[in-house]
Amino acid sequence: MNWGVLLTTAKPDHMTDRDVMESVVGYAKSAERWGFSSAWVLEHHFTSYGLCPDTLTLAGYLLGQTTTLHVGSAGLIAPLTHPVRIAESTALLDQLSNGRFHLGLGRGSFPTDFKVFGIDPATTQELTRECADLLVKAWTQETVSGEGKHYVFPPVPVYPKPRSSPRPSIHIAGESPSTVEWAARNGFPLLMQLGLADEELRSRVELYNEFAELAGHDPGSIEHAVVCVGHVAESREKAKAAIFGLIEWWGEEGQRAGFQIEDLRRLPNYRYHLRRIEQAALEGRDSAATWISDWLDNNPVGTPEQCAERLKGIKAAAGSSQIVLALEGSGDPVASNQNIERFATEV
Amino acid sequence: MNWGVLLTTAKPDHMTDRDVMESVVGYAKSAERWGFSSAWVLEHHFTSYGLCPDTLTLAGYLLGQTTTLHVGSAGLIAPLTHPVRIAESTALLDQLSNGRFHLGLGRGSFPTDFKVFGIDPATTQELTRECADLLVKAWTQETVSGEGKHYVFPPVPVYPKPRSSPRPSIHIAGESPSTVEWAARNGFPLLMQLGLADEELRSRVELYNEFAELAGHDPGSIEHAVVCVGHVAESREKAKAAIFGLIEWWGEEGQRAGFQIEDLRRLPNYRYHLRRIEQAALEGRDSAATWISDWLDNNPVGTPEQCAERLKGIKAAAGSSQIVLALEGSGDPVASNQNIERFATEV
Numbered sequence: 199m200n201w202g203v204l205l206t207t208a209k210p211d212h213m214t215d216r217d218v219m220e221s222v223v224g225y226a227k228s229a230e231r232w233g234f235s236s237a238w239v240l241e242h243h244f245t246s247y248g249l250c251p252d253t254l255t256l257a258g259y260l261l262g263q264t265t266t267l268h269v270g271s272a273g274l275i276a277p278l279t280h281p282v283r284i285a286e287s288t289a290l291l292d293q294l295s296n297g298r299f300h301l302g303l304g305r306g307s308f309p310t311d312f313k314v315f316g317i318d319p320a321t322t323q324e325l326t327r328e329c330a331d332l333l334v335k336a337w338t339q340e341t342v343s344g345e346g347k348h349y350v351f352p353p354v355p356v357y358p359k360p361r362s363s364p365r366p367s368i369h370i371a372g373e374s375p376s377t378v379e380w381a382a383r384n385g386f387p388l389l390m391q392l393g394l395a396d397e398e399l400r401s402r403v404e405l406y407n408e409f410a411e412l413a414g415h416d417p418g419s420i421e422h423a424v425v426c427v428g429h430v431a432e433s434r435e436k437a438k439a440a441i442f443g444l445i446e447w448w449g450e451e452g453q454r455a456g457f458q459i460e461d462l463r464r465l466p467n468y469r470y471h472l473r474r475i476e477q478a479a480l481e482g483r484d485s486a487a488t489w490i491s492d493w494l495d496n497n498p499v500g501t502p503e504q505c506a507e508r509l510k511g512i513k514a515a516a517g518s519s520q521i522v523l524a525l526e527g528s529g530d531p532v533a534s535n536q537n538i539e540r541f542a543t544e545v
Numbered sequence: 546m547n548w549g550v551l552l553t554t555a556k557p558d559h560m561t562d563r564d565v566m567e568s569v570v571g572y573a574k575s576a577e578r579w580g581f582s583s584a585w586v587l588e589h590h591f592t593s594y595g596l597c598p599d600t601l602t603l604a605g606y607l608l609g610q611t612t613t614l615h616v617g618s619a620g621l622i623a624p625l626t627h628p629v630r631i632a633e634s635t636a637l638l639d640q641l642s643n644g645r646f647h648l649g650l651g652r653g654s655f656p657t658d659f660k661v662f663g664i665d666p667a668t669t670q671e672l673t674r675e676c677a678d679l680l681v682k683a684w685t686q687e688t689v690s691g692e693g694k695h696y697v698f699p700p701v702p703v704y705p706k707p708r709s710s711p712r713p714s715i716h717i718a719g720e721s722p723s724t725v726e727w728a729a730r731n732g733f734p735l736l737m738q739l740g741l742a743d744e745e746l747r748s749r750v751e752l753y754n755e756f757a758e759l760a761g762h763d764p765g766s767i768e769h770a771v772v773c774v775g776h777v778a779e780s781r782e783k784a785k786a787a788i789f790g791l792i793e794w795w796g797e798e799g800q801r802a803g804f805q806i807e808d809l810r811r812l813p814n815y816r817y818h819l820r821r822i823e824q825a826a827l828e829g830r831d832s833a834a835t836w837i838s839d840w841l842d843n844n845p846v847g848t849p850e851q852c853a854e855r856l857k858g859i860k861a862a863a864g865s866s867q868i869v870l871a872l873e874g875s876g877d878p879v880a881s882n883q884n885i886e887r888f889a890t891e892v
Contacts, residue, residue: 215705219640243633244701251633251704255605259641262609280662286590286598293566294606314691314698315627344661351661354591357598358562 200520202236203229203538204272204392204425207256208448209246210529218249221531226260228535230267232542238272238302238389238423238522243311247451254287261295269295272389272425272522273302273371277317277325281349282356284329285336289360297362302389302423303330304371307471308455319457323467324348327380330368337365369423374470378402382409388422392524393493396515399424403517417517424516427497428523430540434500438491441499441527446486498523502544509545547867549583550576550885551619551739551772554603555795556593557876565596568878573607575882577614579889585619585649585736585770585869590658594798601634608642616642619736619772619869620649620718624664624672628696629703631676632683636707644709649736649770650677651718654818655802666804670814671695674727677715684712716770721817725749729756735769739871740840743862746771750864764864771863774844775870777887781847785838788846788874793833845870849891856892 205225209218226237239256242248250256253271260269274284284301291299305322306312312319328346336342336356344351360366369389370381381388388406390399407417427445431437457465462472483489498505498512509521525541526534552572556565573584586603589595597603600618607616621631631648638646652669653659659666675693683689683703691698707713716736717728728735735753737746754764774792778784804812809819830836845852845859856868872888873881 209704216640216708219637219705219708223641243629244704246704249705250637252601252630252637254599255601255634255637256641258602258605259609259638262606262611264609282590282661283599287602290566290597290599290602291606293563294570294603310699310701314629314701316698351663352657354657354661357556357591357593358566358596361563361566 200235200421201233202238202268202270202423202520202522203234204522204524205237205239206448206524206526207240207242207248207250208444208451208526209249210444210447212529215249217531221526221534222250222256223260223263224531224535225526225538226264226267226269228538230264232539234267234538234542236268236270236300236520236522238270238425240272241275242308242455243314245308245451245455247448247455254291257291257299258294261291261298266298268298268300270300270369270423271302272423273304273369275306275311276303276329277306277322278311278315281329281332281344282336282342282351282354285333285342285356286358288333288366289337289356289358292360292362292366293358297366300367300369301333302369302371304389307457307468309457309461310455319461320465320467321348323377330370330384330386333368334365375405376470378405379409382406382415383413385410385413385415385420387420390422390424390516392425392427393496394424395496396511399512399515403515403519420518422516422519423522424512424519425522425524426512427494427499427527428505428525428537428541428545429499429527430502430505430537430545432501434504437499437501438494440533442490442494444527444529445490445494449486449490498545502540505541505545547582547768548580549585549615549617549770549867549869550581551869551871552584552586553795553871553873554587554589554595554597555791555798555873556596557791557794559876562596564878568873568881569597569603570607570610571878571882572873572885573611573614573616575885577611579886581614581885581889583615583617583647583867583869585617585772587619588622589655589802590661592655592798592802594795594802601638604638604646605641608638608645613645615645615647617647617716617770618649619770620651620716622653622658623650623676624653624669625658625662628676628679628691629683629689629698629701632680632689632703633705635680635713636684636703636705639707639709639713640705644713647714647716648680649716649718651736654804654815656804656808657802666808667812667814668695670724677717677731677733680715681712722752723817725753726756729753729762730760732757732760732762732767734767737769737771737863737866739772739774740843741771742843743858746859746862750862750866767865769863769866770869771859771866772869772871773859774841774846774874775852775872775884775888775892776846776874777849777852777884777892779848781851784846784848785841787880789837789841791874791876792837792841796833796837845892849887852888852892
C-alpha cells in the first residue's frame with residue numbers, strides 16, 4: 199500500500215504567498231521523512247484556492263529537495279499547455295528524478311483560465327484526449343506528429359526521451375462516466391477527487407474495471423489514487439471542528455473560481471458536473487454546514503482508530519489504490535506537520 | 546565580480562539522454578562547490594543541440610538540489626510560452642528559491658519550434674516585447690490585462706506574487722541593435738552570446754549605455770552577462786584541440802536546426818542575423834576550421850594565465866558584467882568537472 203500527501207498550496211487570508219510556498223516545501227520534506235511515498239501538487243491560476251500555477255516547475259523543485267519521495271501533478275490542466283511541452287517537461291523530470299515524477303491530467307473547470315489562455319471551454323474533453331494520445335506517442339515513438347482536430351504539427355523527435363520504461367505514468371483526474379470509460383480503455387489509472395462516498399468509489403472502480411478488461415488491460419495491475427482529507431484529534435468532533443473553517447473557505451473559493459450553473463448549462467462536456475450540483479440542491483445538500491459535515495464523514499477525520507477504520511473502508515471500496523491525504527486542513531503549518539507525523543505513526 | 550557556468554545540455558553522439566541529464570546536475574553542483582555564483586540553462590526543442598526543452602522545470606530541479614547557486618534561463622524562448630505562464634512560473638521559482646532564479650528571454654531562431662507550436666516567425670520580436678511588458682505588470686501590479694496586438698485577456702491577479710522586490714530580474718538575449726536599444730530603454734540587462742570579439746562587446750555595451758541613459762537608467766547599476774567558452778590546458782593549442790571537435794559539431798547542429806539563409810531573407814525581424822552570416826561569407830570566414838579557430842581566440846581557452854588574461858580583456862570590454870563560462874567543451878563529464886575546478890582554483 200502506497201500513501202501520499204496532497205499539497206494544495208491554498209492561501210487562506212492569514213497566510214502570505216511566502217508562507218504558502220515555504221510550507222509546501224516543508225510538508226513535502228515531512229512526508230518523505232515520515233515514510234509517505236508520494237506528494238501531489240495541484241495547478242490553479244488567479245485564485246487563492248491554490249497558488250501553484252505550474253505543477254511541473256514545483257515538482258522539479260520538490261524532486262530536487264528530496265531523494266526518495268515521488269511527486270505527482272494532481273493534476274496538470276491539459277487544455278492549457280501544448281501536449282509536446284507536457285511530453286518534454288515530463289520526460290525531463292523523469293530523467294532528472296529517475297522516475298519519481300508522475301503526471302496527472304485534468305481538463306480544468308475554472309473559466310477564467312480558459313479565457314486568459316484562449317481555450318474554448320467546450321473543447322476541453324477533446325483537447326485532453328488528444329493530449330494523452332500525443333504524450334504516449336511522443337514518449338514511445340521516434341517521432342510524433344499532430345494529426346488531430348486541435349493539434350496539427352509535422353513529425354518531430356521529442357527530447358529528452360524518458361528514462362522510465364515503457365513510458366512515464368499518466369493518471370486521469372476524471373469524474374464523469376465517459377472519462378472513466380476512456381481512461382479505462384487506455385489503461386490510464388484514475389486520480390479520484392476528495393471525499394467520495396464509498397459507494398461512489400466502488401461504482402467508479404467497477405465501471406473502470408469493466409472497460410479496462412474489455413480493452414485487454416488487467417485491472418488488478420492498475421493502481422488508482424484516491425484523494426481524501428485526513429485529520430487526527432482526540433475525537434471526531436474535535437477533528438471536524440479543527441478543519442471545518444478552512445474546508446468551508448476552500449469550498450467557497452473553489453465555487454467562486456469554478457464554472458457557474460449557467461456556464462455548465464451551456465457546456466455539454468460538463469453535463470455530469472451540472473447534474474451533481476443539481477442533485478445536491480434537490481436533496482437539500484447544498485447548505486455548507488450540511489454538505490461539509492456529511493462529506494467529512496467520508497474521510498479519515500477523527501481519532502487515530504477512527505481514521506484507520508475509515509481508511510480501511512476506502513481501501514475496500516477502491517480496491518488496489520494508493521490513498522493521497524490532504525493533511526493541511528487546520529491551516530496552521532506547525533499543526534499540519536504534526537498531523538503528517540501522527541498519520542504516519544499512529545494511523 | 547560574479548562568475549557563472551553555462552549548462553548547454555548538448556548531446557553529442559557518444560552520450561545518452563541520461564548521461565546528459567546526470568551531467569547537467571553534476572556540473573551545477575560542482576559549480577556551487579567551487580564558488581561560481583550562477584548556472585544558466587538553455588531552451589531547445591527537437592535537437593541534440595540542447596536537450597532541455599523547459600528551463601523553468603530544469604531550474605526548479607537545480608534550485609532544489611543547491612542552496613546558494615543562482616540559476617538562470619539563457620534564455621527561455623519567449624514567443625513559445627504565454628507571458629502569464631512565464632510570470633507565474635518565474636514568481637513560483639522566485640518564492641521557492643528566495644530570489645535565486647533569473648529569467649533570461651530570447652526570441653528563438655529555430656524554425657521547427659515555431660512550426661510545431663504554431664507561432665508565425667515574423668512576429669517573434671513583437672511577441673517578446675509584449676511578453677516582457679506583461680511580465681513586469683504581472684509582478685508589480687495587483688492585476689494585469691492583455692491589451693496588445695498579440696495577447697488579449699481580461700484583468701487577472703497573477704499568483705504567486707514574487708518574493709524579490711521590486712520584481713524578479715529579466716535578462717534579454719539580444720543581438721540586433723534594435724533589441725539592444727529596446728532592452729536599454731527598459732533597463733533589462735543583456736545576456737550576450739558566446740564568443741563575441743572584444744570590439745563587438747564594447748560597441749554593444751556602448752550602444753546600450755547610450756539608450757539606457759536617455760531613458761533615465763544608470764548604466765553602472767546594470768550588470769549584463771557575457772557568455773563565453775572556457776577551457777584550461779597546458780597550452781593554447783592543446784586547449785583548442787581538446788574542444789575543437791565538440792564546438793564544430795555544436796555549430797553544425799545549431800546551423801542545421803536554425804533558420805536557413807532563405808528563411809532569413811523572408812523575415813525582416815531577423816535581418817541583423819542574415820547580415821552577419823552574409824558578411825562572414827564575404828570575408829571568407831565561413832569555413833568551420835577558420836571561424837572556430839578565430840572564434841576560440843576570443844574566448845578564455847589556453848593556459849590558466851592565458852585564460853585569466855583573456856577574461857580581463859572581456860571584462861574591460863564589457864564593463865560591469867558577470868561572465869558565464871561554458872566549460873563542457875571536452876564532451877567528457879569527468880574532464881568538464883575538472884575544468885570547472887581548474888577555472889575556479891587556477892584562473
